[in-house]
Amino acid sequence: MHVFKFGGASVRDAEGIRNIGRIIAQTDGRLMIVVSAMGKTTNALEGLVRALCEYDLSGFDALYDQVVSTGELQSTRIVSAYLNNCGIANEWMDITQIIVTDDQFRQANVDMDMTQRLLKGYLKTHPARIYVTQGFIAGTPDGRRTTLGREGSDYTAALLANLLNAESVTLWKDVPGVMSADPLRDRNAHLLPHLTYDETEQILAQGAQIIHPKTIAPLREKNIPLYVKPFLHPEEQGTVIKN
Numbered sequence: 001m002h003v004f005k006f007g008g009a010s011v012r013d014a015e016g017i018r019n020i021g022r023i024i025a026q027t028d029g030r031l032m033i034v035v036s037a038m039g040k041t042t043n044a045l046e047g048l049v050r051a052l053c054e055y056d057l058s059g060f061d062a063l064y065d066q067v068v069s070t071g072e073l074q075s076t077r078i079v080s081a082y083l084n085n086c087g088i089a090n091e092w093m094d095i096t097q098i099i100v101t102d103d104q105f106r107q108a109n110v111d112m113d114m115t116q117r118l119l120k121g122y123l124k125t126h127p128a129r130i131y132v133t134q135g136f137i138a139g140t141p142d143g144r145r146t147t148l149g150r151e152g153s154d155y156t157a158a159l160l161a162n163l164l165n166a167e168s169v170t171l172w173k174d175v176p177g178v179m180s181a182d183p184l185r186d187r188n189a190h191l192l193p194h195l196t197y198d199e200t201e202q203i204l205a206q207g208a209q210i211i212h213p214k215t216i217a218p219l220r221e222k223n224i225p226l227y228v229k230p231f232l233h234p235e236e237q238g239t240v241i242k243n
Helices: 013-027 041-052 062-070 070-083 112-125 154-162 197-205 215-220
Strands: 004-005 033-035 132-133 136-141 145-147 170-174 227-229 237-242
Touching: 004 013, 004 070, 004 132, 004 154, 033 070, 033 154, 041 062, 041 070, 041 145, 070 132, 070 170, 112 154, 132 154, 154 170, 154 215, 197 215
Parallel strands: 004 033, 004 170, 033 132, 170 227
Antiparallel strands: 136 145, 227 237
């Protein structure tokens, strides 16, 4: 199985969702598709939580996770429905019932053993070639939604790849791949086509935000290659990260 992750920029409008359909239609084999909230939906939901808690910050983090997580649930419902309508059959999966965490809201810690059992059971009872699910969000054993840290969808994709022993993970981004510098600040910035796990972690430690910092460890453990590719130009090389 391969894991694809599409960020908010790739599903910000109808054309973006159609583009996902084109990418999936050209891909063979089994897929686990992880999708973020559309565009700036998470920012808008964060604003709503701040407004609700303006005069009472008690329980803020718990409320934050319950509200903000709705963005991913909505976007994946839309993507799943669109793909089915195009004849790309898929199974929509509620990741909050699969990835189990503690109740450290906004920065929840994953129970890998329980998550693996639940994921294995779900795939057995819901066989499909393609699954569509959410990034960034998870759930406690008692059913409360949690989040894995801002921009945590990359991390979700890596966790699922680890548990599935996936062949690869592809992060579809609005950039050509991992760059040598911020192209908006450095005209000499160029694509880095090949990186090791160590090199990538060094880049992230220096402040680069192209990949969530927790993403590399689950992939390194299973030696799963990570591809960072532009979703508007899927034919381009992008960056591959591996040993």
